[in-house]
Amino acid sequence: MFDNEEGQGPKSTFSTYVAEGDQLFQKGEYVKAVESFSTALNLQPDDKNCLVARSRCYLKLGDAESALKDAETSLQDNKDFFKGLYQKAEALYTIGDFEFALVYYHRGNKLRPELQEFRLGIQKAQEAIDNSVGSPSSVKLENKGDVSFFHKSNGVRPKHLNHSHKRESKKHGRKMDKSEKRAKELLGELYSDREYLEKLLQDEDLIKGKIRTGERVQDLIVDCISYLDTRTAFWQQQKPIYARQRDRKLMQQQWNRVLHKPPSDPTRYVLNSLEEIDTALSVGNTESGLKKARELMKAVKEWSEEVLPNKREVLGNLHSCIGNALMDLGNMDKALHHHEKDLELAKKGDLMDSKSRALDNIGRVYARIGKFQQAIEVWEEKLPLACGELEKAWLFHEIGRCYLELKLYRETQDYGSRSLMAADEISDEKWQLNASVLMAQAELKLGNYKACVSHFERALDRAKLLQDDSASEAIQKYLILTVLRYFTHTESRLKDALVLNT
Numbered sequence: 001m002f003d004n005e006e007g008q009g010p011k012s013t014f015s016t017y018v019a020e021g022d023q024l025f026q027k028g029e030y031v032k033a034v035e036s037f038s039t040a041l042n043l044q045p046d047d048k049n050c051l052v053a054r055s056r057c058y059l060k061l062g063d064a065e066s067a068l069k070d071a072e073t074s075l076q077d078n079k080d081f082f083k084g085l086y087q088k089a090e091a092l093y094t095i096g097d098f099e100f101a102l103v104y105y106h107r108g109n110k111l112r113p114e115l116q117e118f119r120l121g122i123q124k125a126q127e128a129i130d131n132s133v134g135s136p137s138s139v140k141l142e143n144k145g146d147v148s149f150f151h152k153s154n155g156v157r158p159k160h161l162n163h164s165h166k167r168e169s170k171k172h173g174r175k176m177d178k179s180e181k182r183a184k185e186l187l188g189e190l191y192s193d194r195e196y197l198e199k200l201l202q203d204e205d206l207i208k209g210k211i212r213t214g215e216r217v218q219d220l221i222v223d224c225i226s227y228l229d230t231r232t233a234f235w236q237q238q239k240p241i242y243a244r245q246r247d248r249k250l251m252q253q254q255w256n257r258v259l260h261k262p263p264s265d266p267t268r269y270v271l272n273s274l275e276e277i278d279t280a281l282s283v284g285n286t287e288s289g290l291k292k293a294r295e296l297m298k299a300v301k302e303w304s305e306e307v308l309p310n311k312r313e314v315l316g317n318l319h320s321c322i323g324n325a326l327m328d329l330g331n332m333d334k335a336l337h338h339h340e341k342d343l344e345l346a347k348k349g350d351l352m353d354s355k356s357r358a359l360d361n362i363g364r365v366y367a368r369i370g371k372f373q374q375a376i377e378v379w380e381e382k383l384p385l386a387c388g389e390l391e392k393a394w395l396f397h398e399i400g401r402c403y404l405e406l407k408l409y410r411e412t413q414d415y416g417s418r419s420l421m422a423a424d425e426i427s428d429e430k431w432q433l434n435a436s437v438l439m440a441q442a443e444l445k446l447g448n449y450k451a452c453v454s455h456f457e458r459a460l461d462r463a464k465l466l467q468d469d470s471a472s473e474a475i476q477k478y479l480i481l482t483v484l485r486y487f488t489h490t491e492s493r494l495k496d497a498l499v500l501n502t
Contacts, residue, residue: 014043015471018050019430023394030060035282048074049468052083059094067091082112089121098128197221266308270300277321290325293318316345316354323361336365356385372402393422393431400438413442433462433471444482452482
């Protein structure tokens with residue numbers, strides 16, 4: 001159901017925000033997924049499954065500290081919550097606390113020995129510890145090392161690295177040769193970038209300059225070298241290739257944004273700005289993100305398509321950001337205007353992904369303000385653009401919820417069934433849960449009590465599998481009420497039959 005809030009109209013439920021976050025996670029849109037899970041946690045702050053889900057997103061973004069914090073919060077009421085144990089172990093492992101990670105992998109394995117994840121965790125943590133023992137170049141990273149360097153960079157240069165980095169290398173002579181060889185092996189294709197950065201330090205004119213943000217070029221270069229040095233030590237301890245590939249990709253993206261492209265490149269400038277806007281909105285700095293988006297839009301509008309070839313796509317993206325920010329601030333009329341502008345640009349440029357995004361957001365605005373029929377029409381237009389069964393499960397469910405609000409229960413039943421079929425197709429337990437609840441609500445309104453009980457029972461099974469205690473409690477209450485209503489209805493019918501017979 002849509003919850004009514006004073007002055008803002010209906011909003012989505014906790015389970016819908018969680019499901020939306022899961023969908024975004026599957027798509028790799030981790031920043032937006034964090035936003036959805038955070039909104040869900042505003043409604044139910046202690047939901048341990050949601051905390052674990054957001055923790056997974058933080059790990060994907062390289063923010064291991066926030067991932068660890070969420071994992072620990074999920075364990076506050078139940079120290080044996082196996083998902084929280086696994087997530088805490090993963091966060092500790094990413095930070096570089098391999099010994100503590102091993103403890104939690106073992107604890108989880110003792111509780112759930114059938115799960116392969118804990119066995120693999122024990123293996124990789126033990127390997128990392130073995131690799132770090134006795135290695136003179138191994139460095140035990142503090143919590144502020146690791147990939148989160150770029151996620152939370154504050155521009156402060158590490159104390160252990162100074163301007164004489166090059167001279168120190170010469171000073172150590174042969175000892176450096178061996179460690180450099182190991183660094184080259186670990187860094188792979190990024191080793192040439194490290195050499196390139198060291199050469200840049202020798203350019204006195206260059207290192208005196210500043211980039212657009214006001215940061216000194218010299219500090220930026222030294223920070224990047226320091227990052228690579230800490231990563232070399234980390235990889236020395238942590239053998240798995242997948243982690244190195246992930247971090248290389250992250251580093252490459254950062255360098256492409258800052259070093260390998262000239263600062264005057266509008267495309268790079270726009271990408272950096274959009275990332276800042278997206279981050280601001282995802283962490284709840286709505287007004288700041290909105291301000292940045294408006295400033296960037298003003299600048300982009302003045303550029304020609306020769307300067308920015310994908311100008312239409314960028315403007316559409318900015319309209320979408322502004323629209324979402326205004327939604328969060330409760331200004332639905334202006335939010336709708338910006339999402340409609342996004343749709344207009346998408347249609348002009350034949351941009352199918354942008355069109356799908358715009359239709360999605362327009363439908364959300366209509367649903368929030370209680371215009372359910374308009375939301376249905378917009379989302380039905382989006383249906384042919386849906387990518388995969390997961391998105392269809394979500395979309396059918398939202399349309400069904402709108403029909404439920406309109407008291408059109410046959411239509412609710414129809415779309416609930418479609419949502420359930422899509423969820424069954426991909427064996428997605430969370431959407432099976434949501435769709436089963438919607439089906440149960442429709443059957444209840446139609447007076448089909450047996451079918452209602454059946455759907456609630458299936459939803460309860462899924463909630464237990466997901467260890468979603470809050471959903472289980474709510475469904476059990478609905479089940480009891482439905483059974484009571486069924487018996488009351490049956491008793492009434494029997495009395496009527498007796499009256500007729502006499």
